[in-house]
Amino acid sequence: MKILYINGFVPNKNAPMAGIFVTKRIQALRKKNITICPYIYGVRYSKPVQQYLSKIRHSEVQAEPVKKQQDVEYCVRMEKMGFLEMATAGFFPGYYERKLARLVQKDIRKEKDIDIVHLHWLWPMGAGVMRSCCKAGIPYVITCHGSDINVTMENPRIRKEMIRILERAASVEFISKALLSKAKSLGYSGKNAVVIYNGIDGDIFGNGVLKEERKSIVIFAGNLIQIKGADRLPEIFQRVYSEYGQAVEFWVIGDGMLRKELERRMKDLPVVFTGQITQGQIAQEFNSASVLVLPSRNEGYPCVIKEAQACGVIPVGCDVGGISEAVGEYGTVVRGAEKGLLQELADVIVDYLKQKRQTDRKKMVEKAREDTWEHMQEYSIENYRKILGERKRIGNRSSI
Secondary structure, eight states, X not given: OEEEEEETTOOBSSSTTTTHHHHHHHHHHHHTTOEEEEEEEEEEEOHHHHHHHHHHSOOOOOOOBOSEETTEEOEEEEEEEOHHHHHHHHHXXXXXXXXXXXXXXXXXXXXXXXXXXXXXXXXXXXXXXXXXXXXXXXXXXXXXXXXXXXXXXXXXXXXXXXXXXXXXXXXXXXXXXXXXXXXXXXXXXXXXXXXXXXXXXXXXXXXXXXXXXXXXXXXEESOOSGGXXXXXXXXXXXXXXXXXXXXXXXXXXXXXXXXXXXXXXXTTSOEEEEESOOHHHHHHHHTXXXXXXXXXXXXXXXXXXXXXXXXXXXXXXXXXXXXXXXXXXXXXXXXXXXHHHHHHHHHHHHHHHTTSSOOOHHHHHHHHHHOBHHHHHHHHHHHHHHHHHHHHHXXXXXXX
């Protein structure tokens, strides 16, 4: 089985770990002897366009894509986008998608004998994949991760096309039941859907002896952006500090546009900002911490929950997206209006720190350590085989 595998998250020098969960899937599939051809497609803006976007839209300067993530080397294909191309795309809908389709078609021919094209992240790359695969007669699979459905698909101008891409796929993988439900509420039938959860790297997270003694450390790990609820951290941390006292520490792992504001707002609290660190370093921090907080406004299925649980850290999060599915029986999810929500998150965290609220850490760790990438990708392989089996049966019937 040979798969052209597309990482739609485009890891770059500013965000080298972007889409790491796609790379983890590739590593797991290769361990199962599946031939994977890893690709990244995207847009490289010209310098004048970057300067324009920086001034008008306050966008960050575009960073160079990363060709290698851990031991997976990607073939990077970036389409040039200058003012002329932007104007053309504005006048001719589908211009950019057709250019992407031609790139994919070329790579399908180059790699030879591709059985399936698998894309992670629906839009806009999905339009190019759909066109190229329909022309080449190759089935395609799309994995939807969160904001591609929760945010992008809410746009009525492109929703119809996004639904068409999903419906024409051989299969659509959703990383949570909640995400599938959201897609259905927007008009997708779900007839070709499967739910396959994210996994964890068992060599990094939870491969040691569980530490029973825990420091009073509360961790946030993720991008410092609004959709992840990073702007809610100062109020939550202040409430925890006021209720629990000076023994508590807060660790903020990750980076993003809100970092400077958060550093300013929490300068009087015992907060450590680590910036972007490796997964191995994250695991080290988890091994001593007590609670992971997820104040997100929306989520697909956060890998960080299972990673934390595998290291003995109890997750406390908002009941949005796939958070409750990831937490399961081991942790707490809360819901409610903004003020009451943040107070309840803080109260639950304090209860865990004071051991007024408890969970069976040993069972939590055992359960989380079962959900490795290798284990979860067995479901993807089963899905691939089903697609190719059905395709073969249809081919046999048409030849009679």
